[in-house]
Amino acid sequence: MILKKVIFVLFIAFCSANLFAQKDSTNIKGIKIKGKLKTTQGVYNPLSPSKAAFYSAIFPGMGQIYNKKYWKAPIVWGALAIPVYYYQINNSEYKRYRRAYKLRKNGLQDEFTLDDGSTTVSVETLETAQKQLKENRDMSLLSGIIIYVLQIVEASVNAHLLQFNTDDNLSFKPTLIMDPIKIETPTVGLNIKYSF
Structure with missing residues (x-):
């Protein structure tokens, strides 16, 4: 008996949902439109984000x-120029200290050895400088790759967001309202109005 009641209630719910369903306004038969139909909104281009990402890549x-x-392009170029610059500096300094270390290990004179045979930089300092410069060089390379990927993502996301409706009629305006009934103990409420 309970099962019959449950089935009956579900049947009524499904029937009422179809009764109050929204009619499709685009399915109009027998109407012919002469001329071109003008729309105020832009046309959605699904390939626009992929083109932007491709061009950035x-x-x-x-x-x-x-x-x-256009104002973002010089920012991208500057952001990518900084890690490239530091990569080149750290790489040339790394090679310089690496060359001096190899020469010293083979018993030859390097750029840090004076004419009298004394050295201005010890072997331990050469090793430490190599490690630090290699780490800095690799960090510059990693930051350059991250900035490169981020500018591709930014171009794609921006192309997606350019296709959204940002009309002034589509707004979200929070306002604070005072409760006039409770004068001795004022309460503050939040009123949210939205319009399409």
Whole structure:
């Protein structure tokens, strides 16, 4: 008996859901439109984010230019130039200390050995400098790769977000309202209004 009641209630619920369902406004038969139909909203282009990401991968900053955010391209170029600059400096210094270390280990004179045979830099200092410069060089390379990937992601996300409706009618305006009934103990509430 309970099973019959449950089935009956579910049947009524499904029937009422279909009764109050929204009608499809695009399914209109017999109406012909002459001329071109103008819309105020932009057309969604699903390939736009992938194009922006592709352009940024080929040449950093080009995805930002594709998105018409021209001011972001010099920021990307500057952000990528910094790790490249420090990579080159650390790599040349690493090679310099590595060359001196190899020469000293083979008993030859290096750039840190004076004419009288004394050295200005010890072997331990050469080893420590090599380790530190190699670590700095690798960190510069890693930060350059991270910035490169982030600028690709930024171009793709920006291309996605450019296709959203940002009309002023679509807004979220929180306001604080005082309760006029409770004068002696004022309470503050939050009123959220949204409009489409």
